[in-house]
Amino acid sequence: MSTTPSIPVLRGGGAVLRHEDDALTLRRRDEELLIPLRAIRDVIPNRRAVSVELRVPAGGTPVTYRIDGVSEAAADLFAMAVGTALAELPEPDPSFDGASLVTTRSLRPPSLSAGAKAQDIASLAIAFGPGVVTLILTCVLVVMKGEAGMLLLAVPAGLVTVLFNVASAAATYGTFQMWLFPRHAITVMALRTRPYTGKAEEYAYTDSSGQTHSCYRSNFASQIEIS
Numbered sequence: 044m045s046t047t048p049s050i051p052v053l054r055g056g057g058a059v060l061r062h063e064d065d066a067l068t069l070r071r072r073d074e075e076l077l078i079p080l081r082a083i084r085d086v087i088p089n090r091r092a093v094s095v096e097l098r099v100p101a102g103g104t105p106v107t108y109r110i111d112g113v114s115e116a117a118a119d120l121f122a123m124a125v126g127t128a129l130a131e132l133p134e135p136d137p138s139f140d141g142a143s144l145v146t147t148r149s150l151r152p153p154s155l156s157a158g159a160k161a162q163d164i165a166s167l168a169i170a171f172g173p174g175v176v177t178l179i180l181t182c183v184l185v186v187m188k189g190e191a192g193m194l195l196l197a198v199p200a201g202l203v204t205v206l207f208n209v210a211s212a213a214a215t216y217g218t219f220q221m222w223l224f225p226r227h228a229i230t231v232m233a234l235r236t237r238p239y240t241g242k243a244e245e246y247a248y249t250d251s252s253g254q255t256h257s258c259y260r261s262n263f264a265s266q267i268e269i270s
Contacts, residue, residue, distance in 0.1 A: 050124040053093060055112030060093065062125055067095060069108055075148045076108065081132060082141030086125045088118040098141035106142050148247070148255045173208055228270040233258060235265050 053060040059070040067083070069076040084098045091113055097106040182198065233246035236257070243259045248269050250256060260267060 051114070051117040051121050053110055053113040053117055053121055055091070055110055058110045060095075060110045060113075060121070062121070062128075067125070069095070069110065070150075073149065073151050075150055077146045077148070078108070079144045080125070080128055081135070082144040083125070083129060084141065085129070086122045088115075088122040091115050091118065093118045093122060097145070098135060098139055100140050101137045103140070150257065175205060178202070178205060230268055230270045232266045233269040235267075 050062045057072050059068075061068050061070075065080050067078040067080070069078065078095060078097075082097050083095060085096045087094045087096060092109060092111045093113060095108045097108075099106060178198070229251070231248050233248035236245045236247050243261050244263075246258050246260060246262075246267055246269070247255055248258070258269060
């Protein structure tokens with residue numbers, strides 16, 4: 044059994060820094076950076092902060108990523124463990140630029156186009172419209188007939204009708220998507236980004252423009268189809 048201590052995961056200031064295989068992963072609120080160890084010159088602890096300094100060509104401007112508010116003991120252990128891994132790597136050429144190896148993945152949900160927004164509005168109108176209109180007309184007719192007391196029965200019944208209509212619209216739309224997307228959309232394989240946890244898993248895929256997206260599914264497979 045190995046006696047080498049596990050490399051800690053640093054958490055602080057809304058960011059997470061971890062060592063995975065031959066790279067460091069820095070996850071912020073709206074982005075995730077993958078920093079190969081070959082791109083790193085040094086990892087420097089400073090009490091409750093850790094700085095990851097990249098290799099730059101001779102005379103170049105230093106590039107540093109920093110995480111604050113971490114455990115001081117964890118910062119020291121993390122820097123020592125990563126420093127040991129860095130010492131085993133060959134010394135690169137003086138002109139090597141570590142920043143060229145860093146990749147960034149956006150964690151922001153893609154903004155909806157005008158067409159997509161219009162489609163969402165239309166979907167909501169189809170889902171809620173008929174039931175809400177029926178409920179309003181029923182309440183108006185009941186009041187006009189002088190049977191206001193019947194509202195105690197009409198309103199709950201109308202709300203149940205609205206909920207049934209929404210559920211029916213959602214089921215119909217889901218079935219339509221299952222039929223339409225595989226035939227007319229682009230289907231790709233999305234890969235799970237973390238070891239299986241038994242919860243909603245994060246899967247990542249890259250679209251035709253080169254942008255990486257994330258989706259979440261309750262699935263144990265290492266890769267799934269996304270249309």
